[in-house]
Amino acid sequence: MALDTKSETRQFTVVGTRPLRPDGIDKVTGRARFGADMTAPGMLIGLVLRSPHAHAKIKRIDTSAAEAIPGVHAVVTRADFPVIGDNDFIADILDNCMAGEKALYDGHAVAAIAASSGAIARKALKLIKVDYEVLPHVTDVDAAMKPGAPVLHEGRANETVPEGMSSNVVARYEFGHGDIGAGLAGADRVLERTYRTEATHQGYIEPHACLAQMGPDGQADLWCCTQGQYMVRDTCAAILGLKQGQLRVTASEIGGGFGGKTTVFLEPVALALARKSGRPVKMVMTRSEVLRATGPTASSSIDIKLGMTKDGRITAGFAELRYQGGAYPGSPVEFGAMSAFAPYDLDHVKTVGWDVVTNRPKQAAYRAPGAPMAAFAVESAIDELAKGFGLDPLEVRLKNAAREGTRASYGVTYPAIGLEATLRRAKDHPHWTAPLGSNQGRGVACGFWFNFGGNTCVSMNIAPDGTVNVIEGNPDIGGSRASMSMMAAEELGISYDQVRTVIADTASLGLNDVTDGSRVTFAVGLATIEAARDAKREMCKRAAMVWGIEEDAVEWKDGAAHPAGPNAGSHPPMTLAEIAAIASNTGGPIAGHYEVNAEGAGVSFATHMVDTEVDPETGAVKILRYTVFQDAGKAVHPAYVEGQFQGGAVQGIGWALNEEYIYGADGTLQNAGFLDYRIPVASDLPMIDTVILEIPNPGHPYGVRGVGETSIVPPLATIANAVSAASGVRMADLPMSPPKVLAAIKGA
């Protein structure tokens, strides 16, 4: 679909206000039902047996002792799943859900059991005998690229990988334009640095959970916490050989996802157990399983070469990025390579990305996948050069900022974008000039992310009393039901509390893409507005019938049909409620709907600013003050936009300071719990200030841009730059945990 609609510069009545969210009461009273909160009569409990080895051949699995335990109803291994032919994408997901010939990482599922109680299932799990042949393993990205490194798979490299590299290198990407050599030659200083970031987990507080049932007729029902019930349906159907229309997936309330719930882990296994046992099967992961076996993000190792003149012009930027995405191809390195220099207007820019497999869990998307690490490297390098020349880091960024008409490093020419606006607001903000104490330092950095559109369906039903239901197909992960109700109310000209938005199961609405890529407020919002327009057309038609005039002589304004134009005659307006009340007499129920593959989403930029204090005795970094400046296009519900900015920033703070996957020499994860995998807690943080800029997105009728992901891109470098300002040490290796910072201070 072409989205050439010009966004209206209009006065909104509902959009931009802060009404109470419709699911608020359910969520503050404990009534909301999340993934693990569902039960079914006769339900069994399913558990997964996981590999204790980082890399091992599975020679034999003996399940007979487990099966003999009373109360055990089904045991499945890979042998219970069909062979997936030529679809690598699905085959990898299956292999990740249930290992085939090899266990590829610590925590890889090798068998699963369904029993009448959790206690019986736990006991039976211990009786499954797996005969492993332990193989050498590799968990570090640079080590995995070396010739002679232990190899996970043969033959998975695509045609972009040069001959002679380790088989663990599976893809190469290159972006950019100009001539790096010439650009660097024009610099007054060229900085060369290597940066490293560890893998971090999305860290949603709700572990994966599902409840499956399936009859011998192939009809199946699945309840689960997911970012996309249609994705679950289509993936499970492909893995298990089911018909999409026979598998109905209902999304529960979702306790956080951040990208980590855009794929499946338990769901196909639960369905297989339900099929085999003939009983409903519920599966819930433990926190340790979540950390060991679901998707963290990639870890990275990045070389930067950056040239700058002494007045702060970047003459050339080069980045070579190596990301390991766990045991299967698909690390987000291409997005790292595309986004690394995206905020800047550069004549000479080149990025090379390498996708590498290692003996770690298959990475899953994490908020702006691939971009935070790349931004960490580039924004740290810019800061170091700027400071070396004694330049203001915001001025340097303004001098090089991409604007409308800039050719981005990944190829496109930007339309109107908001980067410069965020930088100017940052410069004018009191935070920028506030005094700092000793051992304190201030940092800034920018970030970029794409926004997506995608397949979207929305239905809108007008009830006889004039209230409205919006039916949409994307799980509400942070207040999107409120935003949809607001856009519907705005477009229909009725009040917010006349609208209730519900999330449909896969049988009740056409395909909706996953809640990802910051797409929901943009794409589902667009479809909601268009569905409302469809309903309005129908209501105008009904009014025209009543008035005995032509349809096109009726217009909709302020929640009512009005006669319009020279031949309309004079009739008192008919409100939505009045038209709804006589729907049966004028042709039947009134509904609007809209189905689209929403294309043409825009891009998004942010600038972050932080004050830190570094304790020279312990190396601990304290966040004193934090401000986010981001373009939202149009903030539909500003409180939830602020919430996205704040939440992303704090996830970035965790990534920068504490969070990391720690592997032992044996390749097993050493910190598979929230005690040792430490996400930020309330006492670590100050308030997170936000400044919402509104530079309308020309691709959306209200000017909305996605806002969910960009906020995690700048914090890593923002904090590293502030730590450098506070302590004089430049941390190129994340996380900046106290021992590392202390060692750097002592070594400086």
Added chain:
Amino acid sequence: MVKVRVWGSLAAATEDRTEVEVDATTLRELLDALAARYPALRPQLDRGVSVAIDGKVYNDSWFQPIREDSEVVLLARLKGG
């Protein structure tokens, strides 16, 4: 003819050029023409691409019109969190 920018690593499939020209008036024609003219691009086209037309990103819409003077950039298929 429409000018299409391809990213660096694809140049190996397009006679070392990062800008190629094909005859196309829609997205589908564009992808078909690229595959026909540069068969070595096929593996990547099969893995999936996004196409930026005048700065907006399209994934699937076959009949999205492309003007002769449109800026067309091939991108790796986008996915988010």
Added chain:
Amino acid sequence: MSRIHVTTTINGDPVEYLCDPEETLLDVLRDRLGLTGSKEGCGTGDCGACSVTMNGRLVCSCLVLGAEAEGAQIATIEGMAKGETLHPLQRKFIEHAALQCGICTPGILVAAKSLLERNPDPTEEEARYWLAGNLCRCTGYDKIIRAVMDAAAEMREAS
């Protein structure tokens, strides 16, 4: 293995159940009594999603055995609102948009209520330290702290 018979009070209601010796109070609440408002984020006392009070003391119900509830007064999120009337904390959480996904919300509300019972006028820092055992991955805590401070102010005024 023989089960243990427990008589206890939950949100003011007399309750009896049988549980296994190793079963946690959280499992009992969720799986035996259908009180699924308390959430399990970790099962190891690290996230606070399972927070309840036992005889007025804030505990992680995943670290308490079901058998330990014998004779105790347990309060969970399900008992926080009185009929149609939300507790001021519940109301302020909705007003301040202090929840995104809402999985941490029951535990944080129970913990915050316990804070305000002890200290009706906490500083921001005291609120942050009291809630440091309750993880929220969505909000960055900003709006949660604001909601708690605002509810505290309102409750002080009302009393």
